[in-house]
Amino acid sequence: MNTLDEDSRDARFRQEVRRFIAENLPADMARRNSHGYHASRADTKAWTRILHEKKGWSVPGWPEELGGPGWSLMQQFIFDDECTRAGAPLLDIFGLKLVGPVIYTFGSADLVERFLVPFRRGEISWAQGFSEPNAGSDLGSLSTRATRDGDHYVIDGRKIWTSGAHQADYIFCLVRTGGPGSGGLSMILVDARSPGITIRPIIDISKSHSLNEVFFDGVRVPAANLIGEENKGWKYARFLLENERAFAAEIPLNSKNLRTLKTLAAETRQNGRSLADDPAFAARIAELEVELAALEYMTLRALSGIDEGRLPVGSILKVRGSELCQRIGEMLVEVLGDYGAYLYSEARFLAGEPQLAPGPDLAPGLWAEAMYRRASSIYGGANEIQRTLIAKQYLEL
């Protein structure tokens, strides 16, 4: 975002954030998280604790009475950008940007006390239990059921594609408490270590383990863990997704990957010169930059909070941001050349052990990132769904 005309207050803020990160982000943590591999929840929690204890910066975007730093949206954007740039682990988005706002908007004071206060201190982490084997894009048809039994709900069913469930402390689940359709759903907070929960890892095409299948077999959850009212879950889920819309283009991630691509191109020699000096290649990079510049400014439009009528900014950002992410990923693998065909091990990388294959320091994780981002046009509402939303809501087709 440094290409934008930030005012001097924003520029000072950026400097402050940069300085703080330089002084407080542990080097080994930065190394683990500056490649394409997923952040571990342990790193995320540890970084959250550092932010909380030293600066009170652990929950950007939250109201100040709940510990939010009181930043403008632009400042939040700058913070994300600087963190990504420096290789800080991604904060726990599920808690910070998804379930957190739902809890403080619709949940009880008790839920705020039990879940948000410890989250802010970096003590708990979250996973999202929405998708099911037979309910992906058609989320309203999900069938995992929660049945009331005295002070508890008893949950039976199955969730899938649950990112980080194996490391999470709690899963916020969309479950069926009423009749068919989206009007029979509720949102409830489930202890991931409850008896009756079985977590099966799903190894993805990047050979990494972040996804899981979660089985619920008579899992008892306190009724007090239900958010808001029974059968209003769809409303909360929509609020949750809407909240994220301005961030849907994942600008910090795309900026970081594009920077990596440029660094790599500058270091790569082809035909006796740097790949970055090849006009055809430079033009392709320029094309990606045009796209990023447009999405960046569109994000600013969304953040500025002006009324754009029914314009579905989130869907637009999601469609093109995810496609950009995939194109940058493809280019990363291409620029690696032969190294792009070498399989680097995530486990060895995280353990700091040598790889079987040689290659530049940047190489491990890039292919894995490119593979994982095939999901970016699927998760958070598949791009086909987003296009349908644009056509139906905005064009009224």
Add this chain to the structure above:
Amino acid sequence: MDFKLSPEQTLLRESVRRLMDKDYPPATRRRIAAEGGFSREVWRRFADMGWLGLALPEEYGGLGDIRDLAILLEELGAGLVLEPVLACAVVAPRLLLASGDVARAQALIPSLVAGDTLLAMAHGEVAARGVPAWVATRAEPVAGGWRLTGNKSLVLGGAAADHYIVSARTGGAVDGEEGLTLFLVAADAPGLGRRVVPLTDDGWGADLTFDGLFLPDSALVGRLGEGFPAIREALAWQLLGFCAEALGAMERALWLTRDYVRTRKQFGVEIGSFQAVQHRMADMVVETELSRSLVLRALADFHRTPEIRDRTLSQAKVQVGKGGYFVGAQSIQLHGGMGMADECAIGHYFKRLLMLRNLGGSVALHLGRLGARGACEMQ
């Protein structure tokens, strides 16, 4: 950047739209196109509205800022206006102002703003292909003045203009930024080879030939050999204008097509109910909004350093060039056979968007420029 339109800006937008609806329906446009692409009456209306001075500083009768200008050009683009507002009310006076020739600016600009006189920039040449300083036209010093030899192509506004500001080489290499000089040439100057040419978007331009045309010393505009910075300034305004016009045209094409797919029925239903059509239209929305974002960004960056301005303008031109053409072409596709008919509006949008895609430098040219300017440099 304040993204919100002020009440005055909203008013401006509405007043342009109103005038378009009332005074510039397709039949009027057709008649004007057949009569040379320029209506003196329409031009005077524009002058009365204050639009011909929107790009100018206050001391020259200007009433707005650059955002106002973009709004005007967007709406004129949406209305496919043939009159050369960008060429004659923005680019040419901006060139004159940037030349530093204050006396001539003071003498000429009031009549431009009033709509009495039209001035056009004659800079481009066939061989230049978008390279900003490429000028092969030469001015040789002779007793009492200059002799001009060469050719200027695709002079926008050139059919209606009373005067041209012509760039000519008085030194330097053919693509050099040094040694460019500006001259004022009357459209009816004896010996000027002036061909008025029809354009593919139904507008009209001019193609000028100078075969040893004599110009007195008084024809010199600005300083000898130092014309390039002014040309660069004028080209920046022009590029911004092309982008704003294209944005207006693509947005209108999008909604015309939306309306069409909601009424056209096949297989017993509106074709807009088909998902293949819906998704294509969604992509048209995406292209339009990405274009809008970069036009807004170009506006925000316009008064920053020349490097930043040029970079953002090139980025905007790439997006608007690609996106505008996509929206235009898909609009034809979704109109089916009707999209091919001259009587249907949509084809005119497509033709205009195709022209705008290449005016001021193609997508490839601007990508090459961005790449050469160090897209690969570290930020």
